[in-house]
Amino acid sequence: LARQxxxxxxxxxxxxxxxxxxxxxxxxxxxxxxxxxxxxxPTLDRDDLIAFRERxxxxxxxxxxxxAITLADPSGxxxxxxxxxxGASLPPIAEPDSFGRVVSSRRPLVGxxxxxxxxxxxxxxxxxxxxxxxxxxxxxxxxxPEEIRGVLDRQRVPADWVISIVDAN
Numbered sequence: 001l002a003r004q005x006x007x008x009x010x011x012x013x014x015x016x017x018x019x020x021x022x023x024x025x026x027x028x029x030x031x032x033x034x035x036x037x038x039x040x041x042p043t044l045d046r047d048d049l050i051a052f053r054e055r056x057x058x059x060x061x062x063x064x065x066x067x068a069i070t071l072a073d074p075s076g077x078x079x080x081x082x083x084x085x086x087g088a089s090l091p092p093i094a095e096p097d098s099f100g101r102v103v104s105s106r107r108p109l110v111g112x113x114x115x116x117x118x119x120x121x122x123x124x125x126x127x128x129x130x131x132x133x134x135x136x137x138x139x140x141x142x143x144x145p146e147e148i149r150g151v152l153d154r155q156r157v158p159a160d161w162v163i164s165i166v167d168a169n
Contacts, residue, residue, distance in 0.1 A: 028125065
């Protein structure tokens with residue numbers, strides 16, 4: 001009986017782990033798709049950062065767990081941040097490793113959890129802005145970890161279970 005209960009608990013744990021992983025992957029995939037769509041904005045064809053910023057702020061109204069949308073040139077110099085007014089000094093990139101990987105691979109990715117310049121913990125969802133095969137910018141959504149917590153809550157994990165989500169670090 002003990003062996004059967006242990007085997008059943010292992011099966012349930014494995015099923016729950018798969019369910020949680022699939023749900024988190026779907027949530028991150030959704031965020032990544034939104035950032036990739038922002039990277040195709042015609043405002044960036046004209047380098048109209050003010051119009052890009054305005055549209056990005058509208059996206060933030062729909063993405064409640066996003067703290068900001070930023071844009072940086074390939075050298076890593078921030079050029080737009082929805083948290084700052086146009087012309088204001090912008091904070092440096094908080095998690096440059098994922099930024100560098102997007103620049104080198106020219107592919108979107110999700111970065112690691114990092115403490116930003118404003119002191120809050122965020123993770124980056126990044127996408128390259130390509131025009132004519134040339135990397136012009138990297139668009140980034142800075143996402144609060146509560147987005148992942150929301151996914152876990154929707155999975156209805158039993159109250160006496162412990163779930164840990166880790167990044168590459």
